Amino acid sequence: MKNKKKVVIGFIGTQLDSGKGSARWEKWRPTVALAQHEDVIIDRIDLLFSGHHDALVKQVTIDIGAVCPQTEVVPRQVAIDDPWDFEQVYGALYDFARDYPFDLEREEYWIHITTGTHVVQICLFLMTEAHYFPGRLLQTSPPRRHTPGAPGSLALIDLDLSKYNQIAQRFTREQQEGVAFLKSGIATRNPRFNAMIDEIERVAIKSRAPMLLMGPTGAGKSFLARRLYELKKARRQIDGRFVEINCATLHGDGAGSTLFGHVKGAFTGAAAERAGLLRSAAKGLLFLDEIGELGLDEQAMLLKAIEDKRFLPVGADQEVHSDFQLIAGTNRDLAQDVRHGRFREDLFARINLWTYELPGLAERREDIEPNIDYLLRAFGAEHGQMVRFNKEARDRYMRYALSPQARWTGNFRDLSASVMRMATLAEAGRVTSDIVDGEILRLRRLWQHDAEAPLPSASTPQDRALKRLLGGEAAQLDHFDAVQLQAVIDVCCRSASLSEAGRSLFAVSRQAKRQPNDADRLKKYLARFGLSWEAIRHFDAS
CATH class of the missing domain: 3.40.50.300 (P-loop containing nucleotide triphosphate hydrolases)
Structure with a gap:
């Protein structure tokens, strides 16, 4: 693949790039120096300027042509009245970048930030970081020792900070x-x-x-x-x-x-x-x-x-x-x-x-132990006393906490309350096996109650539909009848008519009947539970 052209975009330095007569060649001029590096050939310099600096732009263009004829200089005037006004500078550069014909397949862009006011340099940095200027920052420096005509040095700054080891490590x-x-x-x-x-x-x-x-x-x-x-x-x-x-x-x-x-x-009562x-x-x-x-x-x-x-x-x-x-x-x-x-x-x-x-505690059983340690530290910090399990007590509690019998229906609230109770009962800051045994009994009673009265979030949509249709009578149904009725309701909710629902439900047994009346069979079945087709069709089963 052919090498891309190197294009520099930067402002002329109204002070650094100036100079008259042959003496100008004895000073370091950042923009002219770009063309003086023998090992780096710049194909084009888009030279930005504002105000009345046409003569300086012309002189710099001539000097660049003298030291490196291969480098093309394209003067570009931007509308900036006050180069120290951040809003004005940023707006002008934004307009320039929006209209600039970037060609990333054929050209690579270096954004020169050595010249221009500090405001100009900051805006060029920000717009390059934000990819309005899709290139890398270019910083040039004068020679360390005064050597007339020496080009100094240049350095490219890649704003992909992840490439810099120390910065990446800090991030x-x-x-x-x-x-x-x-x-x-x-x-x-x-x-x-x-x-x-x-x-x-x-x-x-x-x-x-x-x-x-x-x-x-x-x-x-x-x-x-x-x-x-x-x-x-x-x-x-x-x-x-x-x-x-x-x-x-x-x-x-x-x-x-x-x-x-x-x-x-x-409204009434809104006194303030x-x-x-x-x-x-x-x-x-x-x-x-x-x-x-x-x-x-x-x-x-x-x-x-x-x-x-x-x-x-x-x-x-x-x-x-x-x-x-x-x-x-x-x-x-x-x-x-x-x-x-x-x-x-x-x-x-x-x-x-x-x-x-966020998964519940029952899905994160491996996190129970580190959370217990955290809760004990928090209790100790609040009450001014360190609390710990003895080894036998800790092993006993962890065996139960990790077992299927530990339901953790209240998730971390259950665990926090459990640790709080044991820490409060701990004499001299030691949770013993007796305290653990008592706590396990409490948790079993808590979750036994939960099992007798399932949490709404643990029930299926069909369970909730049945309770909403039948009210308190749903609890009086045998489990067999409840499961069957739930399935029937589900079919009814998905069917367009009573007859369609009946045909779906009695597809096999209807073959043995000479004059099947599926709709009537379904109607009578629903009536056993005090339900009607109309009630189900107007009911949101979810």
Whole structure:
């Protein structure tokens, strides 16, 4: 492949490049020196200038032609009245870069930052780093000893900092420190969880976009959201407050007021203005836990607030502004809620850019032990006394904690409460086997109760459909009848008519009948449970 042409883009130095008579050849002139390097041939120099420096540009062009005829000089005037005005310089360079005919297949670009005002040099650096100028920075220096006519030295600066070992090591160390911070220093062992936290750290540092944390209650969504806030604040990416609300606690008209605020007199009892949580989170981070519990009206207002950073408080005529970062949490399947009209599709699309599902403790059993150590350290720091297991007690507790009998339905909340109880009962800071045996009994009773009354999140959509159709009578059904009825309801919900559902359900037995009436058979079956085809068809089985 033919070598690419070398093209330098840079400003003329109104002081450094100047000079008159033969004496000008005795001084180092950065732009002219570019053409004086015998081992580096510059094919073209796009020489930028502003103001009334035509004579200097002409002289420099002639001198470059004298020392290196192969180098073409193309003068380019840019509209800059004040080269120390950052906004004006950056705007002029932006316009120049936008209209410049970059040809990356045939040319490579060096951006000369030795000449020009400090503002010019800074803007060239920033625009090269942002790839508005798709090239490398070029820095030239005068000869160390005064040698008339010597070209000095030049150095290319590659802004891919990962190529610089020491800088790369610092970035790696900082990233590792960020990950450890998000995990509170807990040496977690679950590969899936560790990989997820690695990515969350990178996203949190580089992006201000909303983040959605999914997972069961007690999986650590709220804890992680706060750690993300503290990490961003430590990196000076955020300087507002951390504001948290569980949306399941918001009901009726008060939901809008709590989130978006209200003006005085907006409704009965509104004796004073209320800022609302979104304004309280300005320049900070807003964590909306259980966002799936928000009403559709509040969802619409939240979408506008996320996209425009503006919204109307309840009863207000003028919008208010709040620039906050959003982390949402949920233990619901929002995609399913969207399909059934319970959650706005546009809001889901907006918060679903970075979505992470936190596994429950039962899926991370290898992380139980390091979390126990963390919880004991936290207890000791709070109460001023170190607490430890003796070896037999620790082994006994870990055997049970890792066994299938330990359900951990409350996830880390169950574990935290368990460690707290044992640490509180520990005499002289020692958790004994007797304390562990008593704690195991408590956990068994807790989870036995859970087994008798399954958590809603553990039930299937069909279970929930049956309970909503039959109410309290669903609990009176034999398991056999419940399973059969659930299957029938599922077929009915997927069928367009009573006859179609009957044909699907009785496809085999109908062959033995001379005059099959599948619709009537299905109608009578449903009537046994006080149900009708119409009731099921108008029911959302999800």
